[in-house]
Amino acid sequence: MSQTTDLSWHQNVEENGRQPPLSLQDVHVSYRTRKGSVQAVRGVTLDLHAGESLALIGESGSGKTTLGLGIVRLLVDTAEVSPGKIIYRRDGREVDVLSLADGPMREFRWRDCAMVFQSALNAFNPVLKIWDQVWDTAKAHRWNNREEVRERFLDLLRFVQLDPSRVIDAYAHELSGGMRQRTLLAISLLLDPQILILDEPTTALDILTQRTIIDLLRKLKEDLHFTMLFISHDLAIAAELADRVATMYAGQVVELGPVEDIFYRPRHPYSLGLIRAVPTVTGGFEELSSIPGSPPDLINLPTGCKFHPRCPYASERCSSEEPKLERVGDNHFAACWHTDAVQDDIERNGLRGKKRS
Amino acid sequence: MTPILELRNVTRYFGSGRDRVTAVDSISLDIEPGEIVCLVGESGCGKSTTGRMIVGLLPPSDGQILYQGQDIAAMDKADYQQYRRAVQIIHQDPYASLNPTQTVRQMIMTPLLRHQSQRSAQNGSGGGRRSRRRDAERRAAELLEIVDLTPVAEFLDKYPHQLSGGQRQRVSVARALTVEPKFIVADEAVSMVDVSIRVSLLNMLSRLKEEFDVTFLFITHDLALAKYFAWEGRITVMYLGRIVEEGPTPRLITDSRHPYTQALLGAVPEADPELAKKKTHIELRSAEIPSLLNLPAGCTFHPRCPYIAEGECDTMVPPLERISEGGSVACPVRMSEPTQLI
Amino acid sequence: MATAADVANVSTRRTTSFHSIVSAIWGSYFFRKFLRALATIFIVTTIIFFLVRLLPGNPIEIYVNQLVVTYGMPVHEAKDQAAALFAIDLEQPVILQYFSYLQNLAQGNFGQSVLSPGTTVTEVILRFLPWTLFSVGTGLLISFSVGVLLGVIMAYRRDSFLDHGFTVVSSIVSSVPDFLIGLLIVVWLGVQWKILPIAAMRGAYSSGMVPGLNFEFFLDALFHGALPISTYVLTSIGFWMLSMKSNTISTLGEDYVTIAKARGLKEWRITTAYVGRNAILPLFTILTIRIGFVVGGSLLVEQIFEYGGIGRMLGQAINQRDYTIMQGIFLIITFSVIFANFFADVLYGWLDPRIKLQDNEG
C-alpha cells in the first residue's frame, strides 16, 4: 500500500533505539473514597521500548486502565499519582510527565502520546462533525494549515479503510461502532505520536469488526513499527498483537516477558490460571478450569502475595511475604515464590487442560 | 420424541412503516429435550430477540412457537402458565438482572412461595402458612447450594450490590431454578463476568443440565465459548435475522460451510500467539454490516461475501439445506466446500 | 481484501437512502411539532368554551338574568346583548354556538367586554400583551443566560465557597413564590429603605410618552419593566443555575470530554464546545415547560408592581368577573405559551443534530 509509507513522518527506531521512550518507575495510584483509599496501582516499573508493542493484561480492578490514564494524566480528581515517576524521552530529551506544567502537558497529549479508548461509541462530541473535532485537535497543537490537515486526515481515513467523504462531514451518531473506532484510530495517528496507548481497543465490537481493527493494528505494528501499549482484559488481543506482555493483578505487574514466554511458559500462577480459563476456537475440545475466588478488595488488600487467597500453590510464606518481580528467564520476570511449582505443573499436566476430540 | 421447543417460521418486526426493522426473519428451529443449542451471531442478528420470544417476553409477529408440541399462542391459561414457568431466562448484565431493593432471600423466596401455594392448591394438600414458609426456606437454601453460593447463610441476607458479578449471576440462576424449569435461555449469561471465573459458571450450568435435565439455549457472540459449552450439542449461526448455518458443534467448528460462519471462525482472536499467526482469515468485501432498515436483497451476506455468484446470491434468498456431514447450510454456492482454518 | 472502492460503493448507496430518511424526518419533525401545537390550541379553546357555557353558574346565564332582573330587559333582548358580547349566537344549539365561536376566534373576534361594552377583547389584548411578552421574555432571557453561565462556573468550582454561596442563595430565592419576592421588593426597596421610586415605576411606560421605536421610549419601558423583570430573573435563575451545574458535572464525566482532553485541546475550547454545548441542550426541553410557569407568574407579579401587562388585566377582569375579557386573555396567554414552546422545540431540534433520529425512534 503506497499511501501507508508516508504515514509516519519521524518514526525512526534506530535513532531512539537506545533509550525506551517511556519508563514507568515505581508508579502508585490511589483513589480517595468514603470507605478508604483504593490502591489501584501499586509500584509498577516498566519500560516501553521504541517500536515494540506491550500488552497489559488483567481483569477488572487490576489497575491496567488506571495506569493507562495515569500516563496521560487523565485520572479523576480523586486520584493521586504518587510516589513514582513517568519518564518520557524524545530526541534525547527526558521529562517526568508527572511534573509537567499544564501547557507542556497539553502538548504532550496526542502529539507525543495518543490514546485510543475503549468506548468509541461515546468518544465523539455528539454535536460536532468529525472534521470539526479533527480540526480542533490540529489547531490545539498549532497546526493551522487547514488544507494540510484535511489531506492528512483523508489519508488516514483511507488507511483505516473508511470512505473519507462519508466520514469527514458526519456526526458520530451517523457512524457504526466499528466506523467510530476506526475513525478514532485515524485521529490518533493525526499528529504522528511517538507512543500509542490502546485501552481495550476492540472490546464491545463485533467479531468481524474486531478483526478489521486487529488487522489494522497489526499493520501499524509490523509495517510502521509504532510503539504501542495495549490494555486489555482479553488474552487474545495480547496473543494477536503483543511483542511483550505484562500481567497485572491487584495493581501490580506480576509477570512480564515476551509473548511466547507468557503464553507457553508462564511462571506466575495467575497467568497460568488465565490461560487455562480461556477457550480457543481452533483445535479440539480442551477441559478448562477457572481461578477460584474473586478479585481482591482494593481497599483491604490481603497480606503478602495478593494472589495467595486464590492460588493453588500458596504456602504460609505467601500470606506473609510479598514476592517481587524476579528474573525467571531471558527478559522474563515473575513475582511469585513458587515459580518452580508452576513449571512442574505445566510439565506434568500440560499447559492447557485435557484434550477431547 | 417431540421437541421440547420448536420455532416454525418465526418472524419479529419492530417499528412500523418506513422505520420497520425485521429483527428475526422466518426462522425455524427444533430443540430436543436435554439438548444444548448455541445461538451465535453478531449484535443485531436477532439472537436475543429470538431468546426473548422463546421465553414469552415478546410475541412473534408471525410464525409459531411450540412448547412440547403445543402452540404457545393457542394455549389455555393453565398450560400457558406451565409453559411460562418451564422456560426461564438468564440475562447478560449481572448488575441489571437483580432488583437492588431486595435481598437474595426475598428474590428466591417470592417465586417459591407463590408457586408453591398454587401447587398445593392444585393438589388439595394445604399445610399451614408457617410450614409452607419453612419448606420454601429449605428449598431456597438447597438452591443456593446448587449454584455454589456457600455457606448459604452468608448470602441469604445480602443485597445485590454486596455481591460480585459472578455471584449475582449465580443468584439469577438460583432464582430461575425456583420454578423447576425444563428449558433455560442463557442470553450472553457469562459475557460480562471476569474471564477467570467464566468457566466455573459454564461448568455449573453444564452440571444443571445433567442433574436436572434442563435443556439449554445458550446465546452468545463468542464462538469459543459456544464451542466449549456446546461441544456435545449444536451451534446455530444467525446473520441479520436469518439462520445461515447450523450443525453439531464439532462439525461446525472444524468444517463450516457458510462463508459467514467461516469468516466468524477465522476472525475470532485466539489466545495463543502461534495459532493467531497461523490462522487464515476470509477477507470480506466490505467491513460494514448493512443496516437492518435497508437489508440487501437475496442472501443478506452477499454484499460482504467473497464467493458471491452474481445474479444468484443478490436475488434469491438461499434456503437452509441439509448436508451429509450433519446440520444444514443456507449457501448453495459453497455448501459442498470443506474448509481449513489452519 | 476490502478495498476502499468497495467500501465507498456500499456506503454511498447507504448514504443516499440515509439522507432521504433524515430529510424526510427533518421535515416531519417540525411538521409534527406544529400539528401538536395547533391541536393543543384547539383543545384548550374547546375546554374553555365548554367551561364557560356548561358549568353551573355559567356567566352568560348570570349576565342575562342580571339584565332581566335588574334592568327589566326582555329576555330576548338580554340574550341578544349577551350574544353580542360573547360573540356567539345564543339561539343556536350549543354545538353550533361552538362552531360560530371558533369561526369568530379565527377572525380575531374574541367578543366585547362585559363591563364596558364597546371595548373589544382584541383591543385589550393588543394593548397589554406586548408588555407582558417584553417583560417575561427579557426576564427569561436574562435568567437563562446568566443562570447557565453561573451554573458552568459552579460546576467547575465545585465545592468552593462560590459554589456553596450561590447554591444557598439561589435555593432560598427560588423557594419563595415570585409575587412574594415582588412584595419584598416593594416593601424593602420601595417603602422601608426608599431606594426605588415605586410609584413612578408603575404602568408599562410613563404617561405622556408616545410609544414608538426610539431609544428614549425604550429606556422608559425598561425603567417601568425593571421590577417585574428582576422578579422573574430572581425567581427562575436558581433553577437554571442548579440544572446547568448538574448537567455540566455529568457532561464532564463523558468519554468524549476525557478524549478531548487527551487530544490536548485547550481548556476553553473543551469548556465551550464540548462541555457547555452538550450540557445546555437538555435545558431547552425544560425551557418549554418553564415558559409556562413564568407567564403564569406574570398574573401575580404584575399586580404587585401595577405593571401594565396582560397579567394585570386578567387579574382585574377576574376580580370584576368580566368573563369575555378573562376568557380572551386566558386563551391568548395559552397561545403565547404554546407558541413559545414550539419555538423552543424548534431551537432544540436545530441545535442538536441527533434530534431527527431520536424523534424517529421515540
Added chain:
Amino acid sequence: MAAQAIAGEQTDSILVSAWKGFRTGVRLLAYNRVGFIGFLVVIFMVLLSYVGPLLIELDTKTKIDKIYITPTIEHPLGTDHQGRDIWSQIVNGGRDVIYVAFLAALISTVIAVVFGTMSGFIGGWIDSAIMSVTDIILTIPQFPLLAVLAAFISLNSLTFLGILMGLLNWPTLLRALRAQALSLKQRDFIEAARALDLGVWHIVLREMVPNMMPYIVVSFALGMTFAVYQQAGLVFLGLVPISAGNWSVMIQLAWVRGAIFYKDSVWYIMAPIVAIAILQLSIISMTRSLELVFNPRLRASE
C-alpha cells in the same frame, strides 16, 4: 444445616425489624446536613401549626392603643393594624396552608404515580393517550387556569380547593415518573419477574415502586410547594373567600389595605412572607434527605 441457619435468621419480630428500619431511616436522614435541617424545620412547622393553636389562641381583639407596635415580650412579632398579636396569627395560620398543600400533593402524586407507571409500564396506545393529555395540560399555564376556574366556580371549601389543585398539578410529576417507569421496565430484573410469572401486581408494587420511591417522595414534596404557591396566589387575587387566619390571607389583607406602604407595618407584612418562605425552603431542602432515605441502594447497604 443451611436450613437451620436460615431459621436462625428468622427470629426478628416485626417490631424489631420496624425499629431497625426506623433507625436506618434516621441515620440516612441525618446523612445530608441540609436535608436533615430541612426535615427538622418541616416537623417544627407542622407542630407549630397543629399543636401551637392549642396553646396560643388566635388574638381577635382590636386594641386601638397597640396598632403596629414593634416586637415586645408580650407580642414577639408585634401587632397588626388593629393591634392584634401577629405571633398568634402566625401560629394559627399555618394549618390551612399545610392541609391544602398536603391534600393537593397527595392527589397529584397519586394520579402521577398511577398513570405515570401505567403509561410507562403498559406502553402502546395507553401510553400515547396519557402522554398526549399530559403534554396538552402541561402547555396551559396552570396558575391562570386555576385563577379562571376559581372565578367561574366559587371555591368556598379548603378541601375542594385542595382537590382542584391536585387535579391540575400532576403533569410535571407524571412525566418524571413515567420516565422512571420506562427505564425500569427495560431492566432485566423486571423481565426476570415476568418470566417467573410473578404477576402484574407483584411486578408493579414489589419490583418497580420500591425502585421509584425516591422520585415519588420528591414529587410529593415538590407537589406541596406548587400547591403552597398556588393557594397563596389565589388568596392574594381574592379568589378564595376564606376569612379565618391564614398566612396567605394575612398577606392579602396587608396588600388590600395598603399596609405594605406603611413604614411601621413591616413586621406585619414580613411575618407571613417569612413563614411561607421557610415552609417552602424546608420542604425543598428536605427532599435531599428523603431521596437518600428512599434510595434502595443506600437503604439496603445499612
